[in-house]
Structures are given as structure tokens and as C-alpha cells.
Amino acid sequence: MSSSSNKVQEICNSRYQEIYGNYNSKSQKKILVSHFGDFTQDLVNSISNGVEEGMLEAGDKKGTVKRMFSILVEGLQNVRLHGEKDEDGQQHSFLVIAVDESEYLVTFGNLLLNSNRAIMDERLKQINGYDEAQVKALYMEVLTNGIISTKGGAGLGFITMAMKSKNKLNYTFEEVNDKLCCFTCEVKVDRNGG
Amino acid sequence: MNRFPASSVLELEFDYISSSSVIAILEMLKMIEETDKSVKVIWTYEAGDDDLMNVGMNYKKLCGLEFEFNELTE
Numbered sequence: 001m002s003s004s005s006n007k008v009q010e011i012c013n014s015r016y017q018e019i020y021g022n023y024n025s026k027s028q029k030k031i032l033v034s035h036f037g038d039f040t041q042d043l044v045n046s047i048s049n050g051v052e053e054g055m056l057e058a059g060d061k062k063g064t065v066k067r068m069f070s071i072l073v074e075g076l077q078n079v080r081l082h083g084e085k086d087e088d089g090q091q092h093s094f095l096v097i098a099v100d101e102s103e104y105l106v107t108f109g110n111l112l113l114n115s116n117r118a119i120m121d122e123r124l125k126q127i128n129g130y131d132e133a134q135v136k137a138l139y140m141e142v143l144t145n146g147i148i149s150t151k152g153g154a155g156l157g158f159i160t161m162a163m164k165s166k167n168k169l170n171y172t173f174e175e176v177n178d179k180l181c182c183f184t185c186e187v188k189v190d191r192n193g194g
Numbered sequence: 195m196n197r198f199p200a201s202s203v204l205e206l207e208f209d210y211i212s213s214s215s216v217i218a219i220l221e222m223l224k225m226i227e228e229t230d231k232s233v234k235v236i237w238t239y240e241a242g243d244d245d246l247m248n249v250g251m252n253y254k255k256l257c258g259l260e261f262e263f264n265e266l267t268e
Contacts, residue, residue: 156213
């Protein structure tokens with residue numbers, strides 16, 4: 001790995017450790033799943049199915065499990081398809097899922113081009129500023145216009161996550177170098193929210 | 195373009211649809227509609243799964259095909 005790639009990995013990994021540590025210590029949550037590195041389609045399938053089974057065993061309601069499954073699939077596809085790579089072709093993405101009695105917190109992390117940061121910030125601010133009915137209207141608008149990017153994304157991923165979460169998306173950008181930043185998005189799933 | 199055989203029915207039943215598939219299926223329904231407006235869609239979903247029911251409702255709004263909703267009860 002080149003020294004530049006090492007540096008990118010170091011910054012992303014330190015963000016990952018920070019989130020992991022915060023869940024563990026500050027919020028007293030139990031870490032259910034955590035992964036740093038590449039996400040293959042097989043790993044995405046295995047995590048989604050594993051979490052679904054675990055939640056059903058833990059007694060979560062079917063509706064909650066379905067909402068979590070959808071958020072995981074959307075979030076992990078985002079990371080896989082849209083996560084940028086460093087100059088060595090590495091994605092340095094991550095996922096942390098933490099749980100306590102009242103909620104699940106899912107954080108996705110991936111590299112993002114600094115040049116895309118403003119548009120991402122704008123889109124997420126828009127979603128977070130809307131109430132449930134407005135998010136639904138935005139979903140219909142995007143669905144009607146049917147914009148599919150070249151990478152296969154439908155432009156509905158974050159809107160879908162917001163609809164399923166019924167909470168605001170908690171996101172951050174941390175600068176990595178002049179080209180890339182580390183983007184994280186935390187999605188909350190209430191365990192008693194139906 | 196050829197039409198489908200008379201009284202053709204498209205039965206769709208999903209446990210889950212990702213957002214990118216939601217758009218892909220809409221495109222497919224629009225293609226079917228362009229070919230033959232008489233095709234009927236039967237949208238089957240599990241009782242209580244309002245999200246999947248709503249996906250079907252959205253399709254009904256966005257394409258001109260006839261929809262029948264079939265709620266599966268256990």
C-alpha cells in the first residue's frame with residue numbers, strides 16, 4: 001500500500017474507532033456488527049441476513065426488522081457502489097451497528113469526493129428538513145422522474161433510509177486530503193416504533 | 195410491437211424491494227403499458243406490510259395499467 005493510501009486508511013480507521021468507542025463507552029450500547037474494509041456483495045448479503053435473523057431471535061417486531069433490513073441494504077449498496085476509492089483502489093468503508101433496549105444505531109462510513117460534498121450536504125439537509133409527508137412527496141418526485149445514475153443508484157437510497165428510520169439522518173464529513181473526505185451517516189431505528 | 199395474449203395478467207409478489215429495483219420495476223411496467231395497456235397487474239403482499247402495499251399503490255399512480263391488490267393473510 002502506498003504511503004498516501006496508508007494515510008487515507010489511517011484517517012478513516014480512526015473515525016471508525018471513534019464511532020465504535022462512542023457507542024461502547026458513552027452510550028453504553030452493545031456493538032452488534034462492525035466491519036472496516038471492503039464490502040463485497042456476499043458480505044452485504046451475509047450481514048443483512050445475519051442482522052435480520054439476530055433481530056428476530058431477540059424478539060424485535062417484524063416491522064422493525066423489515067425497516068432495519070431495508071436501511072442496511074440501501075446503506076451498504078451506497079457504500080459499495082458510491083464509496084470512492086483511494087489511489088490504490090481501496091475503499092476504506094465501514095459499518096457499525098449498536099443496540100440497546102430502545103434503539104439500533106447504524107453508522108455507514110465511506111470515502112467521498114470533496115467535490116461531491118456540497119451536493120450531498122444539500123440533499124441530506126433537504127431530507128432532514130422535511131416532515132414525513134414531505135419526504136414521501138420527495139420520494140414520489142424522484143420515482144416519477146426515474147433518474148438512474150450510471151452506477152445503478154436510483155437516487156432514492158437516502159430518501160428510503162429516512163422514510164424507514166422515521167428519524168433524522170445524522171451525517172458528518174471529515175477531510176482526508178485535498179481530494180477526499182470521510183463521510184459517515186448514522187441512521188436510528190427505534191425498537192418500539194412499529 | 196406485438197401485444198400480449200388477451201387477458202394477460204402479471205402477478206408480482208415480493209418480500210422486499212430495494213430502491214434501485216423499485217425504479218427498475220417501474221420502468222418494466224411502463225414498457226408493458228406501452229406494448230399493451232390491457233395487461234392487468236396483481237400485486238400480492240403480506241398482510242400488514244404497508245410499505246410493500248404502498249410501493250404497489252405508487253406504481254398504480256405512475257402507470258396506466260389496471261392493478262388488483264391481493265393481501266396475503268397467514
